[in-house]
Amino acid sequence: MLLFGLATLVLLYVRFGRAVALGFLVGALISGLNCFWLKEVVAALAEGMTQTLKRGAARGVVFRFVARYALIAVFAYAIFSSPTINIHGFFGGLFLPLAAMFGEAFFALYAAFRHGI
DSSP, X not given: OHHHHHHHHHHHHHHHOHHHHHHHHHHHHHHHHHHHHHHHHHXXXXXXXXXXXXXXXXXXXXXXXXXXXXXXHHHHHHHHTOSSSOHHHHHHHHTHHHHHHHHHHHHHHHHHHHTXX
């Protein structure tokens, strides 16, 4: 995901300029943080289902779950009101993990066909 994001960032900067590339960078950073927090929340929820989760830890899980969407909303508002950062690049950056997942799926499909699985 990192290499794909960096390559896309360079291409966007060359093709569309600084505003779109900066929007993509902000969106990609937020989506990376979002994926990390989602992984943490899912791990904490799984731990809570298998063990007794303390009340303070449960609040932290819920806060991180809600904070992911609040963070995206705050940055989207800031970008809408900013002439420096392009909203199209921002949304493109938010979808970077999806593009990386498709790339990984196509690679797995290619490997499966190549090995006759």
